[in-house]
Amino acid sequence: MKKALQCLVLLGTATGVAHATTSVTLYGLVEAGIRYTDIKVSHGDEWSRERQVHLADFNQSSNRWGLRGSEDLSNGTSVIFSLENGFSLGTGHARQGGRLFGREAIMGLTGESWGTVTVGRQSNVADDFTGSFDPFSTGFRQAGMNTTFGDFGAYMEQSIKYQSPEMSGFKFGLSYTGSHKRSAESSENGAVTKEDRDMSRWVSTGAGYERGPVSVGASYDRFRSDARVSGVDQAGKAFDNKNSGTTVIWNLFGAYDLGVVKLYAGYGRIHGSLAHKVVSEADVGPGLNGELAHYATDPVSSRNYFQTAGFRQHAWLLGATAPVGDAGKIMFSYQGNRSRNTDDEYQGIKGRLNVFSLGYTHQLSKRTNLNAVVSYGAGKLAFADPEKRDAKLRSTQLGVGLRHRF
Template identity: 35%
Template structure:
């Protein structure tokens, strides 16, 4: 009996030490709203999840390994709050799932992660890739995230930071087929934030190389105090494995975000895709939104967006080429 009590006490001491050295946080977002969409032919009213920010629950943690080195991990599950199903194709941790090391050298993470170009566009977009003005409705972010990724993030040097990511294609006999590479660099000084990002995806059907897709993104924001200006420009080029161009376009974003009344923020953007490969395939998107904080963690939102597609363009849920879809939504988001 005495030996059992001693063993139990020792176990409690070890567990207490482990808890003290490891910090784990549970967090999430619950976001739901009503949408009224028009695909250019029919109108639909629906209750949707993740209109402003994808609904999620996540676990992130760090362990102090000594000497300024930390082990880090993140597991993030996406779900649809309107029907309780899992997001990202039913994956358990489809939003992000990685483990790595962090220290004075920066951070190295391994697993499913956001592409650097997606993280850059999120900063440049006044809507933060949500609501009716979501810049990824037009700009390329290559699926937001990539599997099998090694990501290195630098520490901050005089306002400069950078990311480099490589995603394995995992195709037998080829290191390039299906692989992706991304990079970004940013500079922050006072009200100025400038970002440059690049992404290349080696396209594949099954295990067969079918070409590549490339995007270069440049943009920045400037905070005037009363409002913040947003500007982004991207160059997109796709080619077949034989080098024949299948896409050649440019994307432009001009936006504004402005605090109002202490608790509110007005959001506005204009986005244009100019297709340089096919005539009469340009797209324009206008969007206006408003968010209102009820507390530090809960806000209401509303937004409206209108897409104008040229005769051969089909972006943003158009029922067919040349249709002009639109969307209006209103909802509530809670962070925990």
């Protein structure tokens, strides 16, 4: 205990020194609550059901803490950095695969006249320009739009991002990450036994406009996997393993603030597999539809309905928020999607999902609020083959939480 206190004192001293030179800020968010979930999946006479009441790691927002700072370099330019950790309140473990700063780890330069350039692990541009158009701000678990649009807000590792300054209400951004690797191994006689190549890349771009009560946001992400390992094994047998594919995700959102109520609308599309290298490493998934994935699996490739190049999905959202007194806010959204797969082995299969959500937040102080949500979702994979039964999904979520920012 004594050593722990000494470490805290040293950390505080170091932070004080940094603050004097680079304006470092310690910040974070902690939330705890109770959540009830009830998910039932049925396929003909077969069904499974999971009910759970448990401590909610987060209801409205995920837990985090971080450090951010800047230093003025004169002429309107500053050097900036941000290090942000995500963690589970229930276990104390780090999220994002156990990374120390899994939510963000960046450094860059910013200027009022030319914009901001950052490098490191950071969110894609889609998250920057479209996440705010969800009445539930992509939080509240099932109520967030990732449930139907898919997890298009993702982290880009070893990336570079540019964001423009605001120009008459208009802003845009562009980010890129890619692998440019070639390597080879040779046996003693000089024959090539293994060649490893990875030229995969991911481009994310978006734009936004806000003027008065009107705001608009759009995003476009293109994931291209191009990885290959080929050669000859120890038994003299040739092998050639490929991981390739292209997936495109785009979204368009808008909002109009009437004062007494703010209205939201959005539309988005996914073209391509959600399983090839770049997409899977970014944790871009199908959302709630994934609960039905294994009911439409090709026995030859072992890939399901969402995991081949023929996958197509379009999703939409309609929602509203309204203030309740000086401290409250009520939120509502209806979101849905329809999907299909153009590959021969999935012909005649069609997916659909509808989710209705209602939430409320109440500010107890400037930094602390109570929140509550109820959400109901119904999904289905319909098969054209009369010998196959449709797969159906019913999902209910109720949650309450207490959130504090520091």
